[in-house]
Amino acid sequence: MRALVLPGPGEAEIMEVPAPKAANGEVVVDVERVGVCGTDVEFFTGEMAYLHQGHAAYPMRPGHEWAGRVSAVGTGVDPRWIGRLVMGDxxxxxxxxxxxxxxxxxLCERREEVGIRGGRPGALAEQLAVPASSLHPLPDEMxxxxxxxxxxxxxxxxxARATRVGPGDRVLVLGPGTIGLLVAMFLRASGAQxxxxxxxGGSLEFARSLGFADTWTGDDLPQAPFDAVVxxxxxxxxxxxxxxxxxxxxxxxxxxxxGEPSTIDTRTLALNDVTAVGVLSASPGLADTVxxxxxxxxxxxxxxxxTVGLTGAGDVLAGRRPEGAAPGPKIHIDPRRQ
Structure with a gap:
């Protein structure tokens, strides 16, 4: 099958690799769509921390935001998964x-992360093998x-949930990229301002097109009280x-x-009785997001x-937007296309 391989920093190649087989407890998915994430870009540039911590190494195959249809199941897996449209943890x-x-x-210390950590191949390929236990079926509406x-x-x-805000509360989201805009959408649905x-200017204009009127730069951010900041x-x-x-x-x-260590003054944290929360992984929120x-x-x-074909993934990782792209922040790859 065809797959995107990163042989080293700044390198991306479409290679013919062995098609995956469904091991015990696993399924094979025919991949239909993959989102390119900032983590994938950092693997392409060589900046991703896991490369320097020993959790990942070249050559590697990225891609962890995916959806597709189950085409084969291994031993111990319910055959009714075959043909289902799914995404996976x-x-x-x-x-x-x-x-x-x-x-x-x-948070498992010995965890693998699809397309990221532990050598588990990612979804920027025609097929992907993952444990059946990681699957989330997608309903007909999706x-x-x-x-x-x-x-x-x-x-x-x-x-968004970690802010613990409700109707009428004011929340500031720093960064109008894919995650920031999705956070803003969930917060808006909760009734928060x-x-x-x-x-x-382009990213803020796009945010306004989604109905977020209160958009600012660091120069004109109002001195207003924010009940939570993301x-x-x-x-x-x-x-x-x-x-x-x-x-x-x-x-x-x-x-x-x-990309490098950031610092906060914990005196401000303590003296203002502020609660700070870190969020790693979508895992506990996947079912509710579906x-x-x-x-x-x-x-x-x-x-x-x-949305471009697999051969366009290298350009996307290198920061080149497809011709005719709309203003949104996310680029998708369809591995079924050339």
Whole structure:
């Protein structure tokens, strides 16, 4: 089968690789749609922390935001999975450790992450093998394009819920990228008053097109009280700004990751009685995200600017937007296309 392989930093090649087989407890999925994520870009550039921590190594096959149809099952797997449209959890715990037994497999020290960690091949390929236990079936109201948005949506849902805000509360989201906009959508659905701060006029204009009128840059952000702040950018200085702008007694949610260490003043955290929450992984939010997308409560489709074939994935990883792309932040890959 064809798959995208990263032989090293700055390199991306379409290669013929052995097609996967469904091992015991696994399924093979015919991949229909994959979202390109900032993590994939960091693997392409060589900046991803896992490369330097020994959790990942070249050559590697990325892709973890995916949807497709089950085409084969291994021993011990219900054959009724065959033909189902599914997406899957990225985080695959060992199933035996203390964290896994407590339902926190996404924090398992020995976990694999599809297309990210532990050598588990990713979804930027014509087929993908994953454990059946990681699958989430997609209802008839959803297609593969929506299915490939569930993984980032699950992260965003968890971040939105971590703010613990409700109707009338003011929330500031830093970073109007895919995750930030999805967080804003979930917060808006909860009745919160959502403000977005970014750098690019284009990204803020796009946010306004989604109905978010309160959009700002760092230069004109109002001195208003925010009951919660969600830091969803990759800027090294914004975690500190998030803490500075939250109301005493409020909550700061950190879901963005900078390429180098960022710092906050814990004196501000303690003296203002602020709660800080970190969010890693969509795992606990996947089922509820599927339900929100299927019901139409959240419509993330406008975030997808373009869909290209597998041979276009290298250009996307290198930061080149497809010709004619809409203004949204997310690019999808359809591995069935050339």
């Amino acid at each position: 990225t985080m695959l715990g060992d199933g035996t450790c203390r964290r896994c037994r407590r339902g926190r497999q996404h 297609d593969a394009a929506l299915g490939a948005l569930v993984e980032p949506g699950g992260n965003a849902l968890r971040a 959502v403000h977005l701060m970014g750098r690019s 830091e969803a950018s990759n800027a090294v200085h914004l975690p500190a700004l998030a803490l500075d702008r939250v109301e005493p007694g409020g909550r700061v949610v950190y879901i963005g990751l900078a 339900a929100a997308f299927a019901s139409g409560e959240i419509d993330p489709r406008p975030l997808v600017a373009a």
